Amino acid sequence: MTTNPVETHGLGKRYGGTVAVRDLDLTVRPGEVYGFLGPNGAGKTTTLRMLLGLIRPTSGGVRLFGAPPGPGSLRHVGALVEGPAFYPYLSGRRNLAVLADHAGVPRSRAGTALARVGLTGRAGDRYSGYSLGMKQRLGLAAALLKEPRLLVLDEPTNGLDPAGMAEMRRTIRALADGGCTVLLSSHLLAEVEQICDRVGVLHGGRLVAESTVEELRTGGALRVVAGPEDRARDRVVALLGAERVRADDGGALLVDVERDQAPRVNAELVRAGVDVHELCWSEPDLERRFLELTGGDPDVA
Numbered sequence: 001m002t003t004n005p006v007e008t009h010g011l012g013k014r015y016g017g018t019v020a021v022r023d024l025d026l027t028v029r030p031g032e033v034y035g036f037l038g039p040n041g042a043g044k045t046t047t048l049r050m051l052l053g054l055i056r057p058t059s060g061g062v063r064l065f066g067a068p069p070g071p072g073s074l075r076h077v078g079a080l081v082e083g084p085a086f087y088p089y090l091s092g093r094r095n096l097a098v099l100a101d102h103a104g105v106p107r108s109r110a111g112t113a114l115a116r117v118g119l120t121g122r123a124g125d126r127y128s129g130y131s132l133g134m135k136q137r138l139g140l141a142a143a144l145l146k147e148p149r150l151l152v153l154d155e156p157t158n159g160l161d162p163a164g165m166a167e168m169r170r171t172i173r174a175l176a177d178g179g180c181t182v183l184l185s186s187h188l189l190a191e192v193e194q195i196c197d198r199v200g201v202l203h204g205g206r207l208v209a210e211s212t213v214e215e216l217r218t219g220g221a222l223r224v225v226a227g228p229e230d231r232a233r234d235r236v237v238a239l240l241g242a243e244r245v246r247a248d249d250g251g252a253l254l255v256d257v258e259r260d261q262a263p264r265v266n267a268e269l270v271r272a273g274v275d276v277h278e279l280c281w282s283e284p285d286l287e288r289r290f291l292e293l294t295g296g297d298p299d300v301a
């Protein structure tokens with residue numbers, strides 16, 4: 001039986017009067033990219049720090065590959081949670097060699113790690129001359145020195161420009177495709193949507209939703225722009241029932257039916273002499289869904 005890279009049971013953390021994380025049951029399965037999504041202050045970093053054994057939970061527990069966080073289990077875990085300190089006057093390659101010595105792994109791994117994050121060409125340059133994106137990638141390379149089976153990344157694209165973000169996303173996806181399990185946190189919905197297999201939404205220290213991105217997308221509707229609006233609405237209500245019909249902000253009808261019902265709705269409207277201007281499938285608005293889950297917090301976007 002394969003053990004899950006991460007399991008938490010009733011995990012909680014309190015700082016004085018502040019409950020940062022409460023009763024968290026989390027499972028990250030082998031080989032997946034799991035996205036921890038939540039607004040600022042949701043408890044993401046606190047959770048990741050508990051997973052890595054950097055802080056102690058006040059309740060519940062963590063298992064990494066079936067064992068508590070400690071030298072045995074953390075051997076398989078690479079992390080980019082608190083930016084590693086690099087020597088500004090040394091090159092990226094030299095910095096990694098120092099870290100490799102410190103970690104007791106062969107220096108040859110530095111070259112491999114640099115290649116995996118796409119930094120080989122600039123590996124001889126001083127760290128102080130690196131862009132933010134390059135610094136972030138060097139941090140990721142440092143996390144790869146242990147050849148981890150699990151990568152834990154706290155807001156890995158934070159502060160990067162769009163090109164840097166895209167590059168980092170590609171790198172993470174490639175690492176996952178190579179067999180590494182990834183747990184990352186983000187407050188950016190689009191980011192999580194693009195690279196994660198599953199998403200957990202954290203709000204106020206609680207896991208308020210957990211599913212695949214596809215599952216969160218369920219609930220699309222048929223969008224109909226037709227006139228006269230009253231008659232269009234009456235016909236669709238007569239056909240399907242009032243509970244299936246609502247109006248969107250722009251005055252269009254949103255009809256909760258399966259996609260393949262579009263011709264039936266169209267035919268009914270045409271038969272009733274209604275002009276159908278538009279009839280299309282409207283994907284559910286993921287952003288709205290997350291805003292609902294997080295109480296309309298604008299930090300999730």
Ligand SMILES: Nc1ncnc2c1ncn2[C@@H]1O[C@H](COP(=O)(O)OP(=O)(O)OP(=O)(O)O)[C@@H](O)[C@H]1O
Nearest residue numbers: 015018020038039040041042043044045046047187
């Ligand atoms: N060392 C600490 N002492 C006291 N309170 C803390 C400490 N660390 C975090 N908190 C509080 O715990 C809550 C969760 O913070 P945490 O940093 O885990 O959230 P987050 O989701 O990572 O947010 P962000 O995206 O802003 O980093 C917040 O209310 C925060 O103020």
